[in-house]
Amino acid sequence: MNETDSVYTDFLIVGGGPAGCMAAIRAKELDPTLDVTILEKAEISRSGAAGRGMDALNNVVVPGVGTVEEYLEAVEIVTDGVFDPTISRVIAERSFGILKRLEGWGVEFPRGKDGNYIVNQFHPKGRFLVEMRGELKKIIARETRKAGATVMNRHPVVDLIKDGERIGGAVALDLETGRLRAFVAPAVLLCTGGAARIGLSNTGYLHGTFDCPWCNGESWKMGYEAGASLTGFEYTARSSMTRDFNGAGQSTFIRHGAWLVNGLGERFMKRYDPERMEHAPAGIRGRAIIEEEKAGRGPVAFAFSHLPPETVDLIESAVFDVERPTMRDYFRNKGIDLRKDPVEVVMTEVYLCGGHGLAGLVGDAWGETRVPGLFAAGDSLANPYGFLAGAMCMGEAVAERVAERKAMRPEDPDTRERLERLEALIERHKTGALQVPLRDFEYKFRRLVNEYVAPPKSARKLQRFLDETEAMVRDQDDIPARDPHQFMKVFEAKAGLFCARMAARASLFRTESRFGLYHERVDYPEKDDENWKTRIIITAGPNGPVLEKENA
Numbered sequence: 001m002n003e004t005d006s007v008y009t010d011f012l013i014v015g016g017g018p019a020g021c022m023a024a025i026r027a028k029e030l031d032p033t034l035d036v037t038i039l040e041k042a043e044i045s046r047s048g049a050a051g052r053g054m055d056a057l058n059n060v061v062v063p064g065v066g067t068v069e070e071y072l073e074a075v076e077i078v079t080d081g082v083f084d085p086t087i088s089r090v091i092a093e094r095s096f097g098i099l100k101r102l103e104g105w106g107v108e109f110p111r112g113k114d115g116n117y118i119v120n121q122f123h124p125k126g127r128f129l130v131e132m133r134g135e136l137k138k139i140i141a142r143e144t145r146k147a148g149a150t151v152m153n154r155h156p157v158v159d160l161i162k163d164g165e166r167i168g169g170a171v172a173l174d175l176e177t178g179r180l181r182a183f184v185a186p187a188v189l190l191c192t193g194g195a196a197r198i199g200l201s202n203t204g205y206l207h208g209t210f211d212c213p214w215c216n217g218e219s220w221k222m223g224y225e226a227g228a229s230l231t232g233f234e235y236t237a238r239s240s241m242t243r244d245f246n247g248a249g250q251s252t253f254i255r256h257g258a259w260l261v262n263g264l265g266e267r268f269m270k271r272y273d274p275e276r277m278e279h280a281p282a283g284i285r286g287r288a289i290i291e292e293e294k295a296g297r298g299p300v301a302f303a304f305s306h307l308p309p310e311t312v313d314l315i316e317s318a319v320f321d322v323e324r325p326t327m328r329d330y331f332r333n334k335g336i337d338l339r340k341d342p343v344e345v346v347m348t349e350v351y352l353c354g355g356h357g358l359a360g361l362v363g364d365a366w367g368e369t370r371v372p373g374l375f376a377a378g379d380s381l382a383n384p385y386g387f388l389a390g391a392m393c394m395g396e397a398v399a400e401r402v403a404e405r406k407a408m409r410p411e412d413p414d415t416r417e418r419l420e421r422l423e424a425l426i427e428r429h430k431t432g433a434l435q436v437p438l439r440d441f442e443y444k445f446r447r448l449v450n451e452y453v454a455p456p457k458s459a460r461k462l463q464r465f466l467d468e469t470e471a472m473v474r475d476q477d478d479i480p481a482r483d484p485h486q487f488m489k490v491f492e493a494k495a496g497l498f499c500a501r502m503a504a505r506a507s508l509f510r511t512e513s514r515f516g517l518y519h520e521r522v523d524y525p526e527k528d529d530e531n532w533k534t535r536i537i538i539t540a541g542p543n544g545p546v547l548e549k550e551n552a
Ligand SMILES: Cc1cc2nc3c(=O)[nH]c(=O)nc-3n(C[C@H](O)[C@H](O)[C@H](O)COP(=O)(O)OP(=O)(O)OC[C@H]3O[C@@H](n4cnc5c(N)ncnc54)[C@H](O)[C@@H]3O)c2cc1C
Pocket: 014, 015, 016, 017, 018, 019, 020, 039, 040, 041, 042, 043, 044, 047, 048, 049, 050, 051, 054, 055, 056, 057, 058, 059, 155, 156, 157, 158, 191, 192, 193, 194, 210, 211, 212, 214, 215, 216, 218, 247, 248, 251, 355, 356, 377, 378, 379, 380, 386, 387, 388, 389, 391
């Protein structure tokens, strides 16, 4: 390594999604002298879950429409009571400010005939979803650059640096040169999104996932290894997705009144949640879809023919113009006309996510983990169902905490040791003694997730997953990777395997059934509020992960 390979920055942000960008903007706003650096593995105007286009801010407490308390109630319902309200409260209180900020930058929030924002229901209770149009991610990226943050694209972060008990920075891989670079920093924000490549999708394509496929739980692996705690890994989420089209739609469809129907044309949610119907919590809706298929009443589809034509126009404009422009061609080529044809849906692969699930790093009201100076935000933070607004609210909150502290250079960051270890690891991958290509390695553990970790779960299956993948953990440093890009992909797969094993451990620990489909234990079929209405906290111990009930 030469001297230029180690750089100092006051605030290091890992991941340039809405959470990371908003943190950078807010930090520069509060203190323009602060040196703020975003390390992003892709390119911030298009990267992450939001890069594909978003047609709504899912969770905003709009004055006069909803209240903070109602929002907390809604989150409590979707999480089956297993959440820490601290962060959800911060999100609720800040969310309208985020909307106004985005509007000021040119993000469109169409108004209804009454001149007010169009606010729809998506959560099982209350109205918090605000219709949105425009190129959100490009606009946020533009503002990030304008604010004066340094953005380093194509720099995946592969390790964290400690400074004693505190955080000391991170190491990134420069994808163009293949060089490792150490960034020394007193404050580091982890916001690399959720973990998409955990289960295998029904198409078998490794990257054909519901969530952004290159966000694969790296924040969780690195944060845990640095001493931070994880939670919510037993909440193995699955969404529903249009068959053969890799893009969501369920939120757009449901909030505009589409019905879920089975192959007989019945609106089947009345069997599973007659009061809330399609607005039932995602885990209940997911189980209903699977039950209908199992009972031979599939295929399941969304139906629109009962909706007035102007509502179907609205759905089409939301999906075709903002969320998924290629869906227009897909429907056209398939001859699907929403005015008369149902759209078949399938359940997605298992994934883990903080912002539309429960999994994530445990943080306080400012997103700080138990490692001083190490923060998390967005889908990497356990901020249940915080979605986009949650990511940006917590990005702001982290920045405020960082700006308020005087940035102090880490005294003795373990830079050299980290870099040497990583350089040796890269050399080992170049030799690639395993003789198994990365895609086969990844395919195998994800297939095992489908067989043993995806619900219905049982102790025997979960334990089998842990046993079968133990050898894969031993072998993973020998997966062949010949260039920087391949090394990045290996790192993603290792993080995916790490997350899948944590999901198995947490699922094994929670000896009850909860969250509808997401944590269905056939050997413990009942919900047990007395013992289990609590988060499970996972922390690294001297002999491996230690799992505890939060309220024990
Ligand atoms: C299909 C789908 C539809 C959605 N629709 C909506 C919607 O309409 N409304 C809404 O409110 N929410 C929606 N959401 C949720 C919303 O997109 C996310 O909650 C939000 O984007 C999270 O922001 P984030 O910054 O935490 O993560 P992301 O947006 O995922 O960004 C993470 C960033 O980290 C980068 N990264 C990953 N690993 C590394 C690494 N090792 N080093 C450096 N960089 C890295 C990625 O490239 C990416 O830029 C949707 C999500 C999905 C999956």
